[in-house]
Amino acid sequence: MVDEMHPDEPGSSGDQDLLHGLSDLLDRRCGIAATVYASAAAMPGATHRHRGPAAFAITVAAVTSSRTLSRPRRAMSTTSPVNKRRLIQDHVAGKSFVDIGGLWGTKGEMVTTAAAGGAERLMMADIQAPGNTWWQKFEARCAEKGVDNCEQLQVDICAPDAPSRLGQFDVVHCAGVMYHVADLFQFVGNLVSVTREHLVLSSVVMPDEIQGPAGALSFGPDHAYLAPVLSEQNRNVVLGHLRAHDLKAAGLTDSAAYFDQGRTRFGPWWWLFSGTFMSALVRLHGLDVIAEGPSRGGHAYTVFAKVAADTHRA
Numbered sequence: 001m002v003d004e005m006h007p008d009e010p011g012s013s014g015d016q017d018l019l020h021g022l023s024d025l026l027d028r029r030c031g032i033a034a035t036v037y038a039s040a041a042a043m044p045g046a047t048h049r050h051r052g053p054a055a056f057a058i059t060v061a062a063v064t065s066s067r068t069l070s071r072p073r074r075a076m077s078t079t080s081p082v083n084k085r086r087l088i089q090d091h092v093a094g095k096s097f098v099d100i101g102g103l104w105g106t107k108g109e110m111v112t113t114a115a116a117g118g119a120e121r122l123m124m125a126d127i128q129a130p131g132n133t134w135w136q137k138f139e140a141r142c143a144e145k146g147v148d149n150c151e152q153l154q155v156d157i158c159a160p161d162a163p164s165r166l167g168q169f170d171v172v173h174c175a176g177v178m179y180h181v182a183d184l185f186q187f188v189g190n191l192v193s194v195t196r197e198h199l200v201l202s203s204v205v206m207p208d209e210i211q212g213p214a215g216a217l218s219f220g221p222d223h224a225y226l227a228p229v230l231s232e233q234n235r236n237v238v239l240g241h242l243r244a245h246d247l248k249a250a251g252l253t254d255s256a257a258y259f260d261q262g263r264t265r266f267g268p269w270w271w272l273f274s275g276t277f278m279s280a281l282v283r284l285h286g287l288d289v290i291a292e293g294p295s296r297g298g299h300a301y302t303v304f305a306k307v308a309a310d311t312h313r314a
């Protein structure tokens, strides 16, 4: 498989830790639940782009008394950077957890994170052939971290029978898959079907707007671009952005087959979308988004969503 960048860095950057630390401090010491933003212009809208610590100004916004909020904290939707590992650990104690598409690269897997958070049941579910090198590397990592109770399932999350094969899990994590799949509705729909409580969805995203010598292109909450049919003009704008950030994208910066005997293939970049599009799609499927934001470097985005009372109702 060809991939281009890691969609979510393990752990948090120093900047994210600083922001979360400040948020925690305000909560614990002052009884204030606050969204803490870092931006050069001290504007929440500027937080999608990561800036160096020297350029940071800190903005505290959306302040309410946390004593009126029930746990977990940050029950409001926010676009400050998301510390995914911490979110998972905060919500998984005594719960069942599955990482869908967690194998490739190994370091992005969240099974061992969920184990550290006290998850009761663990599963890795991936399309990779059982026993291949990625499963072996994952098993070695589990052994290294002292995790000996992880179930394994080979599954295509876009297949119609994926929900029945997986069953439901309290917490579902899926990262680095969304922009590679052709059928976004089958993909998100199946993830929602197998989620009993919380879904943690991460993907590489485009900024809300890109600009370069070839022109500008905006990525709003109401649209995504289908990469293989981009107009020449828009393709050049996208290529300029990817190259400026030293990003490789199968199908765009490198040639890749999108179809195999008339069927869509996983692997190339199918869709180009922003983080706000991701969260709009998750809301459209009936989930409440309770936190969302960029990962380190700003090229990936995480949506943390909760199944609503009527999400699974027919």
Ligand SMILES: C[S@@+](CC[C@H](N)C(=O)[O-])C[C@H]1O[C@@H](n2cnc3c(N)ncnc32)[C@H](O)[C@@H]1O
Residues within 6 Å of the ligand: 003, 006, 007, 008, 100, 101, 102, 103, 104, 105, 106, 107, 108, 109, 125, 126, 127, 128, 155, 156, 157, 158, 174, 175, 176, 177, 266
């Ligand atoms: C880019 S990697 C992301 C790995 C990891 N989640 C991370 O963030 O580093 C994509 C992973 O999804 C798996 N995958 C691809 N298509 C899949 C599908 N249809 N169903 C389940 N897993 C899939 C691949 O085998 C691979 O392990």
